[in-house]
Amino acid sequence: MTIAIEDIIEQICISCVLMESKTLSGRRLSMIVVDNAVEFMLKAYGDTQLVGKVIKKEEWEKKKESFKQLLDFVFLHGKVSVNAQDVLDYHNLRNGLYHESLPYSIETPKLKDYIGKAQTLLCELFGRKFTEKEWKHRIEKARIGLAAKQKAKLVEFAKVDENHIKFQTEEQHLKDVDAICLTIHGFGVELGRKPTLDELEASLNFSGHSIQPREKLTNQIAQLRARGILNKGEYSLTSNSRNLLKKKFFVPQE
Numbered sequence: 001m002t003i004a005i006e007d008i009i010e011q012i013c014i015s016c017v018l019m020e021s022k023t024l025s026g027r028r029l030s031m032i033v034v035d036n037a038v039e040f041m042l043k044a045y046g047d048t049q050l051v052g053k054v055i056k057k058e059e060w061e062k063k064k065e066s067f068k069q070l071l072d073f074v075f076l077h078g079k080v081s082v083n084a085q086d087v088l089d090y091h092n093l094r095n096g097l098y099h100e101s102l103p104y105s106i107e108t109p110k111l112k113d114y115i116g117k118a119q120t121l122l123c124e125l126f127g128r129k130f131t132e133k134e135w136k137h138r139i140e141k142a143r144i145g146l147a148a149k150q151k152a153k154l155v156e157f158a159k160v161d162e163n164h165i166k167f168q169t170e171e172q173h174l175k176d177v178d179a180i181c182l183t184i185h186g187f188g189v190e191l192g193r194k195p196t197l198d199e200l201e202a203s204l205n206f207s208g209h210s211i212q213p214r215e216k217l218t219n220q221i222a223q224l225r226a227r228g229i230l231n232k233g234e235y236s237l238t239s240n241s242r243n244l245l246k247k248k249f250f251v252p253q254e
Contacts, residue, residue, distance in 0.1 A: 013142035
């Protein structure tokens with residue numbers, strides 16, 4: 001299910017990028033993409049949360065053939081605050097944009113409203129809530145991905161408390177050196193300061209990348225300082241290593 005949700009998030013972000021287009025077709029495509037994300041959400045929610053619990057699979061497959069039936073059924077059983085008629089109106093508008101031969105487009109305020117509703121549905125149906133800062137980070141990642149071949153892995157940071165942070169990344173086989181550098185960078189992003197050794201160690205644990213025993217961590221830090229990756233006498237990145245980190249990972253700016 002994680003892959004499906006990530007696909008939905010990416011579609012919403014791509015819609016945001018297209019919305020900024022100065023062309024008629026860009027805004028038209030923006031509406032088509034966000035509506036696709038909404039329809040995908042409704043079907044995914046039903047497939048995973050409703051089938052076998054409140055409806056039989058055969059009946060569900062029939063409901064999915066009609067957007068209105070799909071919408072009404074999910075809104076009946078899902079706890080959502082979005083007005084169903086608003087979503088249906090936007091879906092019908094999207095159908096006109098997609099099927100009519102005239103190349104007309106849509107006003108930006110309507111796009112922003114529908115995108116906002118899609119973000120709300122994502123939160124209420126799947127529990128995926130992002131701050132405005134986190135949405136901007138995701139949108140920028142989508143923009144770069146559309147514009148060029150981008151191999152940098154997305155990284156997101158979160159504040160645990162006043163003394164610790166954690167990170168999450170798309171990279172499945174993260175090296176210790178990268179985990180250390182990301183944690184240090186995350187302190188600057190989330191807390192606006194450098195960590196102590198205790199805070200660095202604990203934050204690595206919170207991120208699911210424990211480096212034990214501590215002697216192993218301190219030895220790696222010493223090596224990173226010797227290689228010019230960390231500044232001597234403190235837990236901070238050198239300007240060169242900071243630039244290299246941003247080439248390898250797509251990270252928020254401090």
